Amino acid sequence: ESSGKMPPPVGEYSGSNIAQSHDVLQHLKSADFDNEFSLVYQPKVCAKTGRIVGLESLLRWNSPIAGVIPPDVFIPIAEEGSFINDIGEWVLNETARFQMRWRSFTLSKGFRLAFNVSPKQLRDGCFVEKVKALISSGDLIPEYTCIEITESAAIDDFEDCCKQLTKLSDLGIEVAIDDFGTGHTAINYLLKLPAHVVKLDRSLIQGVDSEEKSYNVVKNVVAMAQSIGMKVVAEGIEIAQHALCLKNMGCEELQGYHYSKPLTEDQLLKALAQQPYK
Ligand code: C2E
Ligand code: CA
Ligand code: CA
Numbered sequence: 091e092s093s094g095k096m097p098p099p100v101g102e103y104s105g106s107n108i109a110q111s112h113d114v115l116q117h118l119k120s121a122d123f124d125n126e127f128s129l130v131y132q133p134k135v136c137a138k139t140g141r142i143v144g145l146e147s148l149l150r151w152n153s154p155i156a157g158v159i160p161p162d163v164f165i166p167i168a169e170e171g172s173f174i175n176d177i178g179e180w181v182l183n184e185t186a187r188f189q190m191r192w193r194s195f196t197l198s199k200g201f202r203l204a205f206n207v208s209p210k211q212l213r214d215g216c217f218v219e220k221v222k223a224l225i226s227s228g229d230l231i232p233e234y235t236c237i238e239i240t241e242s243a244a245i246d247d248f249e250d251c252c253k254q255l256t257k258l259s260d261l262g263i264e265v266a267i268d269d270f271g272t273g274h275t276a277i278n279y280l281l282k283l284p285a286h287v288v289k290l291d292r293s294l295i296q297g298v299d300s301e302e303k304s305y306n307v308v309k310n311v312v313a314m315a316q317s318i319g320m321k322v323v324a325e326g327i328e329i330a331q332h333a334l335c336l337k338n339m340g341c342e343e344l345q346g347y348h349y350s351k352p353l354t355e356d357q358l359l360k361a362l363a364q365q366p367y368k
């Protein structure tokens with residue numbers, strides 16, 4: 091990520107200047123999204139070829155009052171109320187704008203642009219209507235779109251969530267279960283959510299090259315997901331050994347600092363010119 095306005099990468103954030111969640115919510119509510127929010131894009135790589143096969147957009151917030159606040163901090167706060175819907179709508183529209191700018195490229199490569207959606211956003215059905223409208227107006231191509239359902243909040247109405255996801259899936263959008271193996275995401279998500287993809291959480295990947303237990307669990311999770319027809323993406327691939335392990339397990343796509351940090355659009359152009367990644 092570029093200097094100046096962009097936030098430091100995850101892990102380097104000290105957290106010492108995190109305001110009280112009440113303040114964060116107030117700053118969010120008064121934020122000028124178009125000026126304070128931006129998206130960065132992290133490549134997803136084919137495990138076999140090392141080529142970029144998709145991108146995930148990640149939200150950044152640079153508040154003139156509070157400074158850079160990472161999404162891990164402000165998304166859960168926004169999720170406590172309905173404010174996540176406003177943020178989610180901005181992300182959806184910005185994702186569509188990105189897809190538009192990159193249309194000729196995306197079409198020629200056929201890769202999907204993923205963005206993160208909180209289960210809270212799916213609650214009232216408005217989100218699906220907005221997605222539909224963008225598809226109808228030609229601003230979003232469902233075949234090149236993926237929605238990652240995050241685990242930051244529990245799914246409180248499971249049945250309704252499934253209904254909304256089925257609608258998105260029927261539109262041609264790929265649905266991914268994010269952060270599998272952590273927090274709220276459990277095996278019943280694999281069984282019940284109408285999703286095409288499962289993303290293994292970074293915390294599962296950490297010990298895969300050094301701990302036998304870890305290796306065996308991940309190997310069997312990959313096999314389990316594939317046995318029910320799901321594609322497996324591993325996130326948090328930080329070193330070559332992680333990549334090798336997951337590749338040998340048959341995991342289809344890999345993502346992590348080993349390949350690339352989240353990139354601005356300018357950086358993305360350069361990265362695309364230099365691939366495949368090794
Ligand atoms: P996530 O969707 O699981 O995204 C992966 C997070 O791990 C990102 O942090 C990414 O920058 C970081 N990451 C990627 N590769 C590596 C790696 O190899 N090592 C390490 N240590 N970290 C890696 P980020 O961008 O801070 O986002 C944190 C979380 O905030 C996301 O987790 C997602 O749950 C949420 N989030 C981000 N953008 C949005 C958004 O637009 N909407 C919603 N609802 N949630 C979002
Ligand atoms: Ca994600
Ligand atoms: Ca997450």
Ligand code: CA
Nearest residue numbers: 269291292325
């Ligand atoms: Ca994760």
